[in-house]
Amino acid sequence: MESTPTQDHEFPRRGLKPGFVDFHIHSTWSSDGDFTPAELVGMARANGFTAISVSDHDTVAAYPAAIDDGIAAGVEVVPSMEVTAMYDGREFHCLLPFLDWTHPAIHRISRHVSDGRWVEARERVDNLHRLGLDLSWDEVAARVGRTPPLGVTIAQILLDKPESRRDPRLMKYYDAEGRPLAPKFFYMDYFMEGRPASVPKRHIPLLDVLDAAPASGAVPVLAHPGAYFENATRADIKLLRARGLEGLEVYTTYHDEAQTRFFEAIARDLDLVATAGSDFHGRVKPQVSFGLIRDGHYGMISSLRSRRRGSNAI
Numbered sequence: 001m002e003s004t005p006t007q008d009h010e011f012p013r014r015g016l017k018p019g020f021v022d023f024h025i026h027s028t029w030s031s032d033g034d035f036t037p038a039e040l041v042g043m044a045r046a047n048g049f050t051a052i053s054v055s056d057h058d059t060v061a062a063y064p065a066a067i068d069d070g071i072a073a074g075v076e077v078v079p080s081m082e083v084t085a086m087y088d089g090r091e092f093h094c095l096l097p098f099l100d101w102t103h104p105a106i107h108r109i110s111r112h113v114s115d116g117r118w119v120e121a122r123e124r125v126d127n128l129h130r131l132g133l134d135l136s137w138d139e140v141a142a143r144v145g146r147t148p149p150l151g152v153t154i155a156q157i158l159l160d161k162p163e164s165r166r167d168p169r170l171m172k173y174y175d176a177e178g179r180p181l182a183p184k185f186f187y188m189d190y191f192m193e194g195r196p197a198s199v200p201k202r203h204i205p206l207l208d209v210l211d212a213a214p215a216s217g218a219v220p221v222l223a224h225p226g227a228y229f230e231n232a233t234r235a236d237i238k239l240l241r242a243r244g245l246e247g248l249e250v251y252t253t254y255h256d257e258a259q260t261r262f263f264e265a266i267a268r269d270l271d272l273v274a275t276a277g278s279d280f281h282g283r284v285k286p287q288v289s290f291g292l293i294r295d296g297h298y299g300m301i302s303s304l305r306s307r308r309r310g311s312n313a314i
């Protein structure tokens, strides 16, 4: 997906680094990420990326080590995280580039989300157990360590069990064609709203994130606004803009060409910085390879950075 120049397309003006930029990459600190920050900056360098954001789900555990990994590889790492939040009854994901990972506001957001995720994860496993699927909380806990597992991760753990291959209800997830996406299919069949093992969402309100995060220097960016669960409208984005949203992830693997043009226009009209992010994870999203989105450029970093607020703003 190639971008057309936008008002933020400053490169190659003087002072801006050449190379691609990706604001949305997950590391092993996300329960569904496969690569360490050190591996990611190596991949970034090999693929012509001058800067990336390691933006794990609801945690800043990758920092500060990821910054040092970036320095060692010659790739700028913009500190960030991806917060799962609720707005208008829907799940919205918010990226927080330029956050200060030591700031209490970030810790509060992170803890709120993490506590809710542990409860959700236990409830999901309980629900599967109630449905007669052979998975215990101990088995899940042993695989995930200190990071609360997402629904797709629980699905992966279940499908990785040899015993699961003998369950007729799970057969379809093992056919050769669907195998890489099996955890996602399982998630949609069992954990999505209205499905037999779904659990109530306990996410932090998005407006709370927009209120609290900027004090840490973070510049809130709405991730993949066109994602099926988010489905952000122009009216949603206008209201969020008024409440402190500064950027919109226009260039993403979630959007088709028409969505990209639609959100590009909204970003322009509402004076939001249009950003690019692949949402690269590794195995859980096999269709997203590293460097798939090449619309990101250093002008986006400069534009976001100029919108930082709070005590740590520069």
Ligand SMILES: [Zn+2]
Residues within 6 Å of the ligand: 082, 093, 223, 224, 279
């Ligand atoms: Zn997301």
Ligand SMILES: [Zn+2]
Residues within 6 Å of the ligand: 024, 026, 082, 279
């Ligand atoms: Zn993501």
